[in-house]
Amino acid sequence: MKSLTIEHLQKTYFDPFAAKQVTAIRDISLTVDAGDFVSVVGPSGCGKTTMLNLIAGFLAPTGGEIRVDGRAVSGPGPDRGVVFQSFALFPWRTVLDNVAFGPKMRGVPKAKRHEIAREYLALAGLAHAAERYPNELSGGMQQRVGVVRALANEPDVLLMDEPFASVDAQTRMTLQEELTRIWAQRRPTVLFITHDVNEAVFLANRVIVLSQGAVLDDISIDLPRPRSWDALIEDARFKALAGRVLQQVRAA
Amino acid sequence: MNVASVSPWQRLWGGYVRWSTRYPALASLVPFVPVVALWAAVAQSGLFPPVFFPGPLVVIEKFGTLMANGILPAYLEDSVVRLAVGTAMGLSIGIPIGLLVGLSDRAHRALWPVLLFFQAIGDIAWLPILLIWFGFGLVTMTFVIVYTVLFPVVLNTVLGVRSVPLELHRAALSLGASKARVMWEVVVPGALPNIMTGLRNGLGFGWRALIAAEIIVGTSGIGFLMFDARRAGSVVEILLGMIVLGVLWYVVDSWVLAPIERATGERWGLVTR
DSSP states (O other): OEEEEEEEEEEEEEETTTTEEEEEEEEEEEEEETTOEEEEEOOTTSSHHHHHHHHHTSSOOSEEEEEETTEEOOSOOTTEEEEOTTOOOOTTSOHHHHHTHHHHHHTOOHHHHHHHHHHHHHHTTOGGGTTSOGGGSOHHHHHHHHHHHHHTTOOSEEEEESTTTTSOHHHHHHHHHHHHHHHHHHOOEEEEEESOHHHHHHHOSEEEEEETTEEEEEEEOOOOSSOOHHHHTTOHHHHHHHHHHHHHHHHO | OOOOOOOHHHHHHHHHHHHHHHOHHHHHHTTHHHHHHHHHHHHHHTSSOTTTSOOHHHHHHHHHHHHHTTHHHHHHHHHHHHHHHHHHHHHHHHHHHHHHHHHOHHHHHHHHHHHHHHHHSOGGGGHHHHHHHHOSSHHHHHHHHHHHHHHHHHHHHHHHHHHSOHHHHHHHHHTTOOHHHHIIIIIHHHHHHHHHHHHHHHHHHHHHHHHHHHHHHOSSSHHHHHHHHHHHTOHHHHHHHHHHHHHHHHHHIIIIIHHHHHHTHHHHTSSOO
16 A cells, blocks of 8 residues: 655756756655655755655645645645654643644544543653643653654654754664654654664665655665664664665765 | 851842742832932932922822822823723734734735834824824824834734744644644744733833823823923922832833743743743
């Protein structure tokens, strides 16, 4: 079953100062199966964040089509949850109300949506922080909230835009392990954008390498799950896969 | 290395900090003790004739008389109601304009220069033409206050709307919010700390404008009390009016504005104290 289908996606900008068209996405075709975890890596400027913004509906493509569960994308919508690098939590809402925001927009009654939110907070080990405000939490905790807020809305696809790039290295590893655990429990369809090769390989079943607005390589990651850094950091297969991806990224 | 001993001054200061934390009213009152003492000393010294420079006791006595005969409460009510009505009108016009100009690039391009132009024509500068149009009355005074409150509210709301990160709009939209919900759930709360700044400035300017309008236009109010006292040559009443102005602002700030700010922007970590 295909959850996300991208066909001949193209995005060009008009640069008014240079007075010319700039190509961000040349031609990308890609399908992601329901319940799969796909990482997208590439050097900065390769078009990976533009691609995510197009899928999320924040930008309109200049060519090609994006379909989610068979429906063509024409703007932002709750079928595609987004986790942002900057967390993008609502500072004026408690953690609980941040997570309950999606269900609230769907019209779920208060008691029910708080029940949903508490369930998802427990999934990320955040039950104790429900009544706090985002600014009272560490960066790592804020991004845990960002992830479960998107999940609590039960999107068809979860789009993650370098979500762990702004937390410290130790927290990042913990968050990566937690994400693989939550993914195994809930099996959301995930498209994960990153510039970190190790992160891409550690998390995903498939790694897509982008270069200059096109797919350079599509690598299957057949490492066993559950995955942990303790087990994988010295693992020969992990090193071989990460090495191969790194080579592609550097060639890109 | 010397072992630090606590000096008597530090002991005194420590006591003040502890007591004023326990009773916040002390923190508001104690700083005025030296001010009043200096005032009393200068008045007592006989440097100026008592008619020109009355001491605190005479002013307090006058306060008692004007409270007892009902003039001060009535004037105070007139001034405060005018300010409250004008401010409410200024907010209900200013916030929607601010949201529109902040959100729409077209509205911003079309309206921003005009807003800056009219902001520059100070409230009092409108009085001559308003007096011709509307005469000496409530319409003129209300116009001046609304005008004065409006611009700080509009300009700060625009700043607030534009300071809401794009990512928060996007997050709300991809969680299923409609554009109207984004306005209510993201734009308004995100702009609220700036709207509060606008309200604070607007109230401050509005209060000054009201006193000026009452001096020129008025038939009642604190400004009228002070100007009327000038005609009678009563420095005591003028000083009393000045003190009432200061006290009233302190009350509005600490009972209305500061609690709202503590419950919103400061709580959310959007502004640092």
